[in-house]
Amino acid sequence: MATRTVAVVLAGGVGERMGAGRPKQLVEVGGRPILAHAIGAFDAHPGIDEIIVVMAAGHLRDAAAIAAPFRKTAAVIEGGDTRTASTVAALRVLDGRPDDVRVLFHDAARPFVDRPTIDRVLDALDAHEAVAVGIPSSDTIVVVEDGLVVSMPPRAALSRFQTPQGFRLGTIRKAYELALADPDLRATDDCGIVHRYLPGVPIRVVEGSERNLKVTQPLDAVIAEHLATEVNP
16 A cells, blocks of 8 residues: 655634734735645645644634635644644644645645655655655855854755654654653744654655745745735736
């Protein structure tokens, strides 16, 4: 039996920085909610078998209505107060699945993830247990303490992470088991959990896309509207 692949679309945030008065995933760009764009990218991909949508509390009905037309939607569940809690909620849905199941975690606020990016993640998972998507940093990144620059890593060695991030289910499950036992747990993404709690697991980085932007600030929505016009002229 072929290994199954599950895409988890994480829409648990409320998008306060957008100032829209509702979760940013429900804001429309190109005539469709951002969440619909994100789900649609995985629904249309032949390598994805099912989709789990994790939505902010109080908005499950809206998310379910958006997800309903997509045939691969398997569940729409409530997320937690943090990204970590939302991932854990999805892992609970996958409890009991074999360790070799492939799981992709994607920020719903990235509506324009494309098929080649998803392809690269899936291909890398044939040989790796954890895969990140990254693009080279075009900015100089510095480490600042007390308002002073303390280090300046070489830009050529730096990448900006995007999603989806892909894992073998057994790997990400084990990483979270260890993370949840740590009272000092701090994380912003799932590769960070693997990097910290399973340091012996290499994380393969594949090429992302500048179009795969994350809608966080009001200006991002303006850019997203333009990109949506290019996608659906």
